[in-house]
Amino acid sequence: MATPEPTPEDLKRKRTGRIIAIVAVSAAILFLALVVIQTQEHPRTDDASVRANFIEIAPEVSGKLTELPVKDNAFVKKGGLLFAIDPRPYEYALQQALSDQEALEQQIIDAKRKIAAQSSAAQAAKANVHTSTTGIKTASSSIDLAKATVVRAQAAADAAKANLTLQTNNLHRIEPLLKKQYVTVEQIDQANTTVRVAQGTYDESEAALLEAKAQLDEAILRHEAAGAAAAESEAKFGQAIHTIDTVDTLMSERPAKAAKVLSAQLDLERCKVVAPFDAYVTNLNISEGAYAHPGAAMFTLIDTRTWYVIANYREAKLRHIHIGSHVDLYLMGHPERRFSGLVESVGFGVFPEDGKVSDGLPNIDRTLNWVHLSSRFPVRIRVENPDLDLFRIGATAVTVVR
Structure with missing residues (x-):
């Protein structure tokens, strides 16, 4: 067919x-x-996740939690109260520190008064030393004067003795001549009178000599007494100088007392902790009445001021990505919303798969892969218009570099 x-x-x-x-x-x-x-030209990847800075909130003082107004996953404004610790022990510590500081100031005032009195006593002792020194000089002058008087009295006594001896010898020479009438009775009487006058003069000079020696001894005693008084005054002055206290030791305690007051005030302020920025509370698993320990994290605050997306791009795409490039962002949970971002940085290092080291030398596998997978490097993208109700740390994102 x-x-x-x-x-x-x-x-x-x-x-x-x-x-x-x-x-x-x-x-x-x-x-x-x-x-x-x-x-x-416009690299894109869905290997990206949302990031934000976060901090763990831990108390800096210990104590019982009296207030915990925040809730898990709740939003808090900057300056909002996060929790409060029983402040009574720290109020007592602050009062004690203030009391110790005031007691130290009173001790300084009392010490200054005591030092003023001791300084007056030292000045008086110094004046006594000067008076005693003057007394020693005066006593020394009196000794010199008394010695001169003794010398004069001794000379007068010696002269009087010589005159007495002379007159006595004259009397003894002329007395035998009276019997032979070579001399008259009047001459004998006159010689006796002269002897008696010489004897009186001699006795008077001896008495003057004894008085001068007594005055010399008295001057020496006064000098010794003045020396003893001067030594005593010097000792009292030295003792007064050494007993003058100083406020240096007390003044050196001022910084320590002030530091204790400041530390107590700081501990009291730390009993109330407020949010340092607008944030979300997460990982909150405690309640009021729990005992807070310094440094032990109680929950976490997610900083909502700035959001980032970390996108992992293949190394071949990095030449099309530059700092400041505009990026379109999409969240996997809300693909209909587009957000804008800017490239802030591109990572310069990731841990290599063949980066093993053995005994200080690289450990290279003997096998060879025929298919080579390109490495991915993190690109940090700052979100310009984040929606706080949609953005969550770890959320999957899609990025397109424009």
């Missing part, structure tokens, strides 16, 4: 079908090429 020849209409339909197929394939190829070019 012979095959019927195709009609002109069949040929036209086949021709039209081929043209449509060619156009469709060409359009698909063109679209694929455009996609590839777009992907190369």
Whole structure:
């Protein structure tokens, strides 16, 4: 049976079908090429996650929790109270520190008064030393005067003795001549009178000598007494000088007392902890009445002021990513919302898979992989218009660099 020849209409339909197929394939190829070019020029990845800074909140003082107004996963404003610790022990400590500081100031005042009195006593002792020194000088002058008087009295006594001896010898020479009437009775009486006058003069000079020696002894005693008084005054002055206290020791305690007051005030202030910034509370697993320990984390605050997306891009795409490049961001949970971001930094290092070291030398595997996977480097993108109700740390994101 012979095959019927195709009609002109069949040929036209086949021709039209081929043209449509060619156009469709060409359009698909063109679209694929455009996609590839777009992907190369504007790298995108879904290997990205939302990040934000966070801090663990830990008390700096210990005590019982009296207030805990925050709730888990709740939003808190900057300056809002996070928790409060029983402040009574720290109030007592502050009062004690203030009392100790005031007691020290009173001790300093009393010490200054005592020092003033001791200084007056030292000045008086110094004046006594000066008086005693003057007394020694006066006593020394009296001794010199008394010695001179003794010398004069001794000379007068010696002269009187010599005169007495002379007059006595004269009397003894002329007395035998009276019997022979070579001399008169009047001459004998006159000689006796002269002897008696010489004897009186001698006795008087001896008495003057004894008085001068007594005065010398008295002057020496006064000098010794003045020396003893001067030594006593010197000793009292030295004792007065050494007994003068100083406030240096007490003054040196001022910084320590002030530091204790400041430390007590700081501990009291630390009984109330407020939010340092707008944040979300998370990982809260305690209640009022719990005992807080210094340094033990109680919960975490997520800083909502700045949000980031860490996108891991293949190393071949990094040449199209620059600091300051605009990025379109999409959250996996809300793909209909587009957010804007800016590239802040590009990572410069990741841990290599073949980075093993053995005994100080690189440990290289003997195997060779025929398929090489390119490394991914983290790109830090700052979100410019985050929605605090949608952004969560760890949420999956899609990024497109423009």
